Amino acid sequence: MHLTAIDWAIMAIYFVFVLGIGFALRRYMKTSGDFLLAGRSIPAWICGLAFLSANLGAQEVIGMAASGAKYGIATSHFYWIGAIPAMVFVGLFMMPFYYGSRARSVPEYLRLRFDEKTRGLNAISFAAMTVFSSGISMYAMAKLIVALGVLEGPFQALGWPASWMFHVSVLVSALIVLAYIFLGGLTSAIYNEVLQFFLIVAGFLPLVSLGLWNVGGWDGLVARLPSGYAHSWAGMGSPETNPMGVEWFGLAMGLGFVLSFGYWCTDFLVVQRAMAADSMGAARRTPIIAAVPKMLFPFLVILPGLIAISLPIDIAPGTTLEAPAAIEAPATSGGGASDSAPAGMARAGLAQATVAVGRGLIPAKIDEATGRPRLDRQGNPELDYDMAIPAMLAHYLPTGLLGLGLTALLASFMSGMAGNVTAFNTVWTFDIYQAYIRRRASDRHYLRMGQFATVFGIGLSIAAAYAATRFNNIMDMLQLVFAFVNAPLFATFLLGMFWKRATGHGAFTGLVSGTLAAALHHGLTLPRAAMVGIKGGWLGMWHEYPSEMAQNFWTAIYAWTVCFVVTILVSLATRPRPDEELVGLVYSLTDHRHEDTGPWYVRPAPLGALVLAFTLVLNIVFW
Amino acid sequence: MGLDLRWPVGLLFTLLGALLVVNLWWGVVMMVFGLAMIGLARRG
Numbered sequence: 001m002h003l004t005a006i007d008w009a010i011m012a013i014y015f016v017f018v019l020g021i022g023f024a025l026r027r028y029m030k031t032s033g034d035f036l037l038a039g040r041s042i043p044a045w046i047c048g049l050a051f052l053s054a055n056l057g058a059q060e061v062i063g064m065a066a067s068g069a070k071y072g073i074a075t076s077h078f079y080w081i082g083a084i085p086a087m088v089f090v091g092l093f094m095m096p097f098y099y100g101s102r103a104r105s106v107p108e109y110l111r112l113r114f115d116e117k118t119r120g121l122n123a124i125s126f127a128a129m130t131v132f133s134s135g136i137s138m139y140a141m142a143k144l145i146v147a148l149g150v151l152e153g154p155f156q157a158l159g160w161p162a163s164w165m166f167h168v169s170v171l172v173s174a175l176i177v178l179a180y181i182f183l184g185g186l187t188s189a190i191y192n193e194v195l196q197f198f199l200i201v202a203g204f205l206p207l208v209s210l211g212l213w214n215v216g217g218w219d220g221l222v223a224r225l226p227s228g229y230a231h232s233w234a235g236m237g238s239p240e241t242n243p244m245g246v247e248w249f250g251l252a253m254g255l256g257f258v259l260s261f262g263y264w265c266t267d268f269l270v271v272q273r274a275m276a277a278d279s280m281g282a283a284r285r286t287p288i289i290a291a292v293p294k295m296l297f298p299f300l301v302i303l304p305g306l307i308a309i310s311l312p313i314d315i316a317p318g319t320t321l322e323a324p325a326a327i328e329a330p331a332t333s334g335g336g337a338s339d340s341a342p343a344g345m346a347r348a349g350l351a352q353a354t355v356a357v358g359r360g361l362i363p364a365k366i367d368e369a370t371g372r373p374r375l376d377r378q379g380n381p382e383l384d385y386d387m388a389i390p391a392m393l394a395h396y397l398p399t400g401l402l403g404l405g406l407t408a409l410l411a412s413f414m415s416g417m418a419g420n421v422t423a424f425n426t427v428w429t430f431d432i433y434q435a436y437i438r439r440r441a442s443d444r445h446y447l448r449m450g451q452f453a454t455v456f457g458i459g460l461s462i463a464a465a466y467a468a469t470r471f472n473n474i475m476d477m478l479q480l481v482f483a484f485v486n487a488p489l490f491a492t493f494l495l496g497m498f499w500k501r502a503t504g505h506g507a508f509t510g511l512v513s514g515t516l517a518a519a520l521h522h523g524l525t526l527p528r529a530a531m532v533g534i535k536g537g538w539l540g541m542w543h544e545y546p547s548e549m550a551q552n553f554w555t556a557i558y559a560w561t562v563c564f565v566v567t568i569l570v571s572l573a574t575r576p577r578p579d580e581e582l583v584g585l586v587y588s589l590t591d592h593r594h595e596d597t598g599p600w601y602v603r604p605a606p607l608g609a610l611v612l613a614f615t616l617v618l619n620i621v622f623w
Numbered sequence: 624m625g626l627d628l629r630w631p632v633g634l635l636f637t638l639l640g641a642l643l644v645v646n647l648w649w650g651v652v653m654m655v656f657g658l659a660m661i662g663l664a665r666r667g
Binding site: 006009010013014017019021024025027028046160194195198199202206210398399400401404 | 642645646
């Protein structure tokens with residue numbers, strides 16, 4: 001990918017603004033509350049966009065475009081049932097407890113509601129997960145920069161060896177994130193997440209517009225896609241009749257309830273943004289405001305994947321398409337061969353041979369040992385769907401806008417990193433250091449510890465990024481363990497907030513049982529055509545799932561159900577806390593007269609109802 | 624917290640838009656958005 005002076009200028013201006021926000025906020029960081037909680041002083045619109053942007057990391061932008069190319073419009077389930085209902089729920093029903101209890105973090109809410117051991121379990125697993133996720137984001141960004149040859153020009157000019165590109169990418173991104181968080185704390189991270197949100201929209205909107213125009217609008221795009229790719233629900237009756245390989249119940253219960261509510265309602269990474277709001281009303285509106293752009297994001301991140309897969313394989317940049325190309329077999333099995341590589345891909349720095357066996361703009365994966373395309377069991381090339389967005393950027397955007405698009409891509413990686421680091425430094429300082437290491441120190445001491453935690457959080461992230469380069473299987477396994485820990489979480493919070501009889505012993509036992517149930521289910525099942533090991537089946541073979549996604553959804557369903565049942569049973573057998581200790585922590589014991597005054601558009605309930613109605617319409621339109 | 628975010632967002636988009644002035648047309652759109660943000664911030 002050849003960048004010119006204007007591309008570098010756009011990137012430089014953006015990073016100057018990012019660091020400038022950190023410097024501008026530095027003088028306001030006087031207490032640990034200012035640094036780690038943003039002083040609870042941020043307006044709802046900023047918190048709302050940050051709530052969304054903290055989730056706009058690499059997995060969202062690169063991963064959803066890749067899923068769009070692989071599964072079609074059905075990928076929108078990750079938004080329209082896999083996010084929006086949970087975002088409305090957390091705003092209407094859970095923020096009053098998170099915000100009203102004055103808890104400084106989600107683990108601290110668990111201590112207030114249950115007990116110390118439940119908080120400890122959640123805090124330690126969450127802290128480990130955040131630095132791991134931040135490191136993976138750093139690793140993915142550095143890999144992408146190397147793959148696209150973004151730094152080739154400067155490296156040649158400086159006479160540096162190409163082998164340093166990965167190290168420079170990791171270090172520069174880490175230093176930028178470290179600088180603006182260290183200077184301005186959570187406020188700086190939130191402000192920069194909003195800046196990143198606007199930049200991501202500005203960078204990708206022209207890309208989608210040009211792509212859609214090129215293929216002849218929505219109708220032209222649908223005509224070029226394999227059948228079933230333009231529908232979200234049609235074909236969900238059976239896993240055999242949709243590209244995702246899942247059935248409607250597994251999708252609705254596994255993704256739409258357990259996984260999405262588990263993430264959006266209990267993950268401190270996103271909830272922290274709402275807890276930084278300047279009032280209870282603003283805290284409740286935050287996730288609902290975030291839900292508005294969230295429901296429209298499929299058009300920004302999934303469409304590029306669909307367009308990339310729909311283009312003819314040897315299309316040169318600037319080619320106007322006349323008639324729809326022949327509709328080919330489902331993309332999951334790879335495409336046909338061609339002699340010429342798209343010039344856009346060559347421009348993106350991808351080998352000609354890689355593209356020649358790809359599909360549309362999607363290249364094949366290359367076996368690093370042989371340098372040849374990697375083949376699946378049927379002998380078809382495996383496609384590298386993660387290259388959908390970079391390939392689209394290289395294909396459609398001229399120099400200038402290319403710099404903007406690339407900056408937007410880097411911004412998305414950095415917002416994911418910063419979100420994890422700010423969640424880590426808060427949980428470390430309040431839920432681990434203050435709880436178990438030094439209970440009674442001055443506020444200034446905890447402010448310094450928060451800043452120190454930012455530095456070693458970034459350090460651990462760098463270590464995780466390098467570990468990912470050497471121990472790929474270990475990283476996959478860690479990710480799997482974290483999935484087991486997360487799956488049952490929502491059951492604990494649901495019972496904690498809405499059933500006053502739930503006890504600390506019940507919550508802790510339920511969480512541990514749910515995690516074990518997830519591991520057990522994974523160990524006894526396997527997706528079709530997968531090898532025993534990291535994909536499952538390591539305890540035996542009880543059931544075969546039609547796809548890995550179906551297995552993931554059902555693992556979550558089993559984990560949640562076991563946690564829910566065990567928590568109830570153990571709670572009934574143990575002594576509950578007196579009612580007066582649970583005021584403000586449990587629904588039935590809390591005053592519900594929130595700031596629900598003023599015009600309808602600032603009240604959470606009508607706003608939430610409107611968002612759900614629009615989401616329903618989108619589901620019907622793209623049925 | 625002391626800093627009205629509409630200022631940096633407005634200034635960044637105005638500056639990047641001016642620099643771009645698809646580069647021409649998208650640059651104009653970005654400038655209009657940036658100036659609108661600055662206008663909102665100035666009116667408080």
